[in-house]
Amino acid sequence: MPTVTKVTQQRRAGRYNIYLDDEYAFAVDEKVLITYNLFKGTELDETEIETIKAAEFSQKAYTQALVYATGQMRTSKQISRKLKERGYETSLIKEVVKRLNDDHVIDDEAYAQTYVDQAKSAGKLGPRGVQFKLQQAGIDQFIIEDALVAYELDDQIAALTTRVASLLEKNARYSKFMAEQKTQQKLLQQGFDLNLIKQAIQDYRLNETTDETLEWDNLDRDASIAANRYADYSGWEFKQKVKSTLYRKGYDLNLVDKWLRQRD
Incomplete structure (x- = not known):
């Protein structure tokens, strides 16, 4: 042997x-x-x-x-x-x-609870975003639901207050409407609640220091670009193409008409 x-x-x-x-x-x-x-x-x-x-x-x-x-x-x-x-x-x-x-080296429940706590602190993901990430990590749905109880409504509102301000400032080069749409889309992708997002944007607008010239400056820039693009057109057709372009970018048509009158 x-x-x-x-x-x-x-x-x-x-x-x-x-x-x-x-x-x-x-x-x-x-x-x-x-x-x-x-x-x-x-x-x-x-x-x-x-x-x-x-x-x-x-x-x-x-x-x-x-x-x-x-x-x-x-x-x-x-x-x-x-x-x-x-x-x-x-x-x-x-x-x-x-x-x-x-051996307590891995623990899916502890993982889920820790992830939720970290997500709340970072404020970059809403509950649905956290849920998606945990699902990707292979966490059981019941464990996810238990862990998400700790992500309360106030946590989401607090996160949105910060995120909305940051994203609207980041998107300030766009029209006011488009900046809000881009902000809303980004936050939806990150798993925040739509109604809470809209409320956070509304609250931000109510409390912000209004810059009267910003929307006009953005319009002037985008309108000038559109005017150069359609320089080969004239009259009604030129104005319609410029207006159509600026409308898609979220600008108020009354403001667009004002810009076109000043250009004339």
Whole structure:
């Protein structure tokens, strides 16, 4: 029966070379070494050797998953995807995920709760945006719903107050109407409630210091560009093309008519 005659430590911490009958046989993780008592003098039959190799393969998958989960929270699904990418079988992946859960390395409920708390603090995602991100991470829907209870209405309103101000200022080069549309679209994409978005925009407009010249300056710039584009046209056709272009950009047609009269 093959006998362990020598055990040497590799340069990699926690890895050991096993020699049977003075010939290199295989390498194992320290956990496998201890579990199967792979020290000098231990006798192994072929079945035991195959069991050890299988345990080593499992431990390798576990170690890789552990490294992936270290330093950043991961979900069960993310671990499963990573191991699948590395070619591991489904049965082994389930075993590794179970071990990580049992060892409290991963915890989908804690992941969801932490993600919701961080999203609230950052204020860049609304509840539906958070829900979508958690679904992408593979979190169970019931866990998501439980975690989202902590994302209260006041949290969303507070986030929108900041986001609306930032986005409207960013979109100030557009017409007032278009700036609001772009702001609304962006916030919808980020998962905020439509009615709350509209209310936040309305509140911002009520409290902002009105710049009487901004809308006109934006119109003047865009109208000049449109006028140059349609310079080959004249009369009614020219005016209609300019007006159509500016209407699509959200400008009030009375203001557009004023610009055209001044141009004439």
